Amino acid sequence: MIRVGGIRVSLDTDLSDLEAICEKKLKIKRERLRSVRLAKKSVDARKKSDVHFLISLDIEANGEEKLLKTLKNASVYEKPVYNIPTVSDMKYRPVIVGFGPAGMFAALVLAMAGAKPIVLERGGDVDSRVKAVEEFQSGGKLDTECNVQFGEGGAGTFSDGKLTTGIKDRRIGWILEKLVEFGAPDEILYLAKPHIGTDKLRGAVKALRERVISLGGEVIFNARFCGFEAENGSVSAVRYIRGGKTETINTESVILATGHSARDVFELLYKENILLSQKSFSVGVRAEHLRTDIDKAMYGDFAGHKALKAADYKLAVHLPNGRTLYTFCMCPGGYVVAASSEEGRLAVNGMSCFARDAENSNSALLVNVGPEDYGSDHPLAGMYFQRELEEKAFMAGGSDYRAPAAVLRDFMEGRVSSSFGRVKPSYRPDVRFAAPEEYLPDFVCESLRLGITEMGKKIKGFDDGDTVLTGIESRSSSPVRINRGEDMQSLSLKGLYPCGEGAGYAGGIVSAAVDGMKCAETIIGKMCCDVQ
Incomplete structure (x- = not known):
């Protein structure tokens, strides 16, 4: 071929x-x-x-x-081959904590190998999540265990479902093929920038779970990981809370794929002397433009052609203050969504359905932050810094989960907005006018002003005065790394496999899935032989 x-x-x-x-x-x-x-x-x-x-x-x-x-x-061209050997004579079943992309594909590989994994997911199944998220976005109570961050499918289930990645790995084709097998559109196999959309991703997530169960695996929802037991420097059991009762599972292998928002897990690991380190991440706002404006800017007179979908973009500018402003998780024809997972703290994210036909297109506008900004050498200082900004955003929005929003022309001129122009915010339950300075550090606001102007030189209308800025976008990546060795295991505890975005080793659906597969392969290799 x-x-x-x-x-x-x-x-x-x-x-x-x-x-x-x-x-x-x-x-x-x-x-x-x-x-x-x-x-x-x-x-x-x-x-x-x-x-x-x-x-x-x-x-x-x-x-x-x-x-x-x-x-x-x-x-x-030769199509990459991915083989999964069969295991037998297991003393204990492996346990996976978290059922986002990393946990899902770790579970799938282990189940296909015959290892019968047990998955603990603190949130509910995807249907329960949809109900909980809709209730919160309609002005109801935040469910801190089942929301945009926690539950079946992870944070990616309420996103654009992007499958682009900067890594090159033979596992990627297999991942895409499995997603198609579970109901994703065929086009993800050949599009240069594939995406599933949150609506179609939900069905694929359910089908993957059903396959894991059919192969002997088990998925336990509403089961919050609360600790582990160890003997001779190795994992011997994990504990979880479900329905107010603490349960214990004996195991020698735990894949920890809890995502970047499971802050209680970071604190638990710190108390148990698991080696953690600070990690850089980014903060900023979501910028919303009219989808038709972005289409026109990117496609010119071809905008609206039946063969073209909503236009996307990717921008980065290096600024004279030494910072970088860049776009992240761009959602053509999508929505800004409520992404809070803790009471009294506010976060936003972006989401699109497969059709990408909503009125606005949005993207995160992010500024890099690092240990030098945290004010402490504590391993969790980045997490605490993140929390502080989210608390300020919560108060700026009125302390009721409305999001603080600003119109770009007002932000550029240093005044609080009082009305919207052509672009109306898509965030639910609602927004409240507030200056970004109320919740973002001064250097971030400076970087936004400098960078948006530069981005306007690259995409016509990007710096349009009617652009809506909604905050705070603070969950782009984990502020903590759970240190592991070449064998994928924690440097502090054998049998513990820190995995995916939450552990600081991935950035997106596909790279997290790849990392989950690598952890699963290591466990399989210990059971029988190396994965070919």
Whole structure:
């Protein structure tokens, strides 16, 4: 099989007839072709007067050696193979704490190996989460155990469901294939910037859980991890609370995949002398523009073409004050959502459905912060810094989970907003006008003013005065790292596998899933043999 990349096609091209594209673009006659598969598709909008697709094709054909010599951007392609060996003679079942992307794929790999994992998830199943989140967004009470951060699927379940990642790993293709098997759209297998959308991701999460259970695994919801037991420097059991009762599970292997918002777990580990370290993260606001404005800025006259979805963007500017302002988790045609998980503290995030057809597009605008900003060398100082900002945001919003919001023109001129322009905030339950200075450090506000102006030079209208800034975006990544060694185990306790975003080793759905798989593979390897 060969892969041919960089094939330019118009937006009106019928991509269901790949053989015709091979004939027209690559001059390969149909009778030579045995199979053709769309391997990659991306939008090239560098010239607004000439927006088109770039595609890659996987081709099986007669005379491939000759095609390799005559075609541009052609190379031999072999699909990566991911094998999972079978385990037996287990003394104890492995336990996974957390059922976000890392925990889910760790559980799936272990279940497929026959290890019958037990999953402890502090929140509810995805249907219970939807009800709890909707109640909170409608003005009801915050459920601190079941919300946008906690519950089946993790924080990614209430996001855009992005599957882009900066890592290269043979496991990624397998992850995408499994998601399609569980109900995700086929297009994630070939889009350059794949996403599922929160609506379709929920179904895939449920199907994955059902597969784990069908293979002998167990998923226990509303089960909050509350400690572990150790013998001779190794894990011997874990404890959890469910329905007010403490339960114990004997085990030799615990994958700790609790996510970046399980602050009580960080405090528990610190008290148990598990080695932790400070980690840099970022804080800022969510910026909302009209989706049609962003589409026009990115696609020019091609905006609205039936072959194009809502436009996305990714920006970063280095500033004279030594900071960097960058966009993160951009949600085309999406919403700003209430992402609080603790009483008296407020956080926001972004979310899109698969169609990405909501009125606004939004993105986090983040400024890097690090140990030098925390004011302490305590391992949890970043977490405490994060909490302090969220408490200020809660008060700025009126102490009732309304989010503090500002209109960009007012923020740039240093005054509190009193009315919205063309862009209306999408955050629920509601917003309250407040200056970002009420909850963000001065250097962050300075960086926002400097950086948004620079971003406006890169994307026309990005610095439009009607842009809405809603805060606080503070959960982009973990402020703590749970230190582990090359064997994926905690440096302080054998059998404890810190994993995923919460442990400081991933940043997004796919990289977290990969990390979960690596931890599962290590456990399997201890049981039987190395994963090939």
